[in-house]
Amino acid sequence: MRGMSPTPLDALTTPAALVDLDRVEANLRRVADYTRQHQLHWRPHTKTHKTAELTRLQLASGAVGATVATVREAEVMATVADDVLLAYPPVGSARLSRLMALPSRTRLTVALDSTEALEGLGRAAREAGRTVGVLVELDLGMRRVGVQTPADAVALARAVADTKSVAYRGVIFYPGHVRAPVEQQDAALADQRARLGAVLDALSAEGLRPEVVSGGSTPMLWRSHEVPGLTEIRPGINVLNDRNTASLGACAWSDCAFSVLATVVSTAVPGQVVLDAGSKALAKEEGLAPSGGYGALLDRPELVVRSVSEEHGLLDVSSTSWRPRVGERVRVVPNHVCAAVNLHERLHVLRKDTVTETWEVAARGW
Template sequence: MNIHDLDTPALLIDVNVLDRNLRKMAQYCNDHRLALRPHIKTHKMPEIARLQLQQGAAGITVAKLGEAEVMADAGIEDILIVYPLWGEKKWARLVDLASRVRVTVAVDSLAVAAGISQAAKTAGTEIGIRAEFDTGFRRCGWPIAASSMDEIQKIIALPGLRWDGILVYPGHIMGNQTIREQDIEREDETMDALFELLGSASIPYPVVSGGNTPAAFASHRFHGLTEIRPGTYVFNDRNTVDAESAEFANCALAVLVTVVSTSVSQRAIIDSGSKTLSADPLLSGDRLGYGYVLGHPEFKLEDLSEEHGHLTIPSGSKINIGDRLRVIPNHACTCINLHDRVFVVEGEHVVDEWKVAARGKVA
């Protein structure tokens, strides 16, 4: 099938760019002796998870238990859940998952750890635990303080749990290269303080897991890291490009769209709005717009309705109803979660079709 045979909007993955992205990250981690445990929240597809494992990933990372169940059903055997799991129903699902695959969970409270411990003990299984610390993103994680060490020691003593080490998420390290240089220095100071506290409390930390996509290729500069969990690197997106962490040539994901209206002066409407591209704002660069039109930097995707993308067209530019364009979304992760399937392309040819199997698995 040719790309031109597809109805639009259609989500495309360039298989050659995807392969280059996977190989580049795998090689980097190998060169710097870092374990790679990619976050599958970006792609949500077992097909890509398998490719990552074939390239040497130590396992995968997921956000939600539902994503973990999809991946386990597909044969993925080593899964880290980086989300605080609360409640009897989730703990029951977690121990069922642990009976099938090696599973580890990030925790940032004694209450969650105790609930998981009781469920694991009752089921006669073991669940890995990593303590999450907040290094500046202020989302989840224990504060880096002596009081936190007391809770960690209590968790290590709980039955049914396997102590694996610690975990951080430097989601606050975004910006551009210059800003990240400063942020990494501050992050290292914070990590050094954490290591000192852990050492003083005689708490072992065989695994130190961190990393994100914008700073992924500087991960060797983060003090103490043994593992990284980037996600967006598989596709890249406009955020990644504007953060100076990739180029548009490294973007494997694009939405194929059609121009459906040119009635308004210096405006063209495409058949993809917030329900196709997602309405996530740009978090880097000039922070303007909702995507990048490949091959037409002069076209600005300035606004989105639910089903309409609003392109501003410079005077004198030629654009017609029926023209097809490719749009790089601001945020690949939220964009892909809006689609049931993706079309895998090589050049102008559609070579495969993959189901977004973990789409909508929010529980």
């Protein structure tokens, strides 16, 4: 959905989700340059923004395809991307039948870590008459999903290679636990390299050398080239960034392209300013910044949304003499952009301070 004519910010009902397109474009250029320089495929995780429009911009900037976590995301992104990776176990008949109904032009790959998931997928693919690529999911320390040992990886890769209607394409892992501040990343990287190396050696020794080794997340994005064997990265947050990413040092505050426009609705409690952006607009996600809270003002990052209820955000103004009045508007950068975007029906896209487009967050839900 695109707006017909430019809209001034003042005309929006608050809270409203804003995307600064100049900053998005700078973020896209930076990751495109980095991946080109290091000969890595860039397959952004689109769960962050859930819009077809931003996926289209990512592809135009050099992304090789879209990563998704849900069938709904797959359905929406398949309208603009011909190469889709479901980085999620394809378990359950409803999930499988909708995956198989994706356009035949869609080159579909899925991640899985069990023979149960593999058998269900193989059966569904056979019945649908399509071939689905498979990446064996590895647990490299996140302890969420993924096979545990090199031997398990070999066994599952062998089973994939032996299953009709699926194609063994390689391995995948999510280093989401590796989000130490930049100065503490060396040890985490060394551990990732060692674990991944052992799996790659075992697979190669068995004639199962992976064509695809898919990893990479936003916090460690700029060090992806230090992981030998990696062929592609799947950063999600990076295109919009957020307060936690800035707190980790993985982006500058001025790289934050997403904010929530909010109105001051009450100043009745002394020392406190109440915004109309609460947990239903910002998401209640823990802050990695030492100052805590659930977000900070885009133009005054030292001012923190200290607590949230559903439709209220309590801005702590105890450190400043600045006192916004009832009716004034501010922009809040949330802690975790993926969770915040998911709460909004649409993103209002800005050039400078004018809304030039509106993107539907079309891939919400499942």
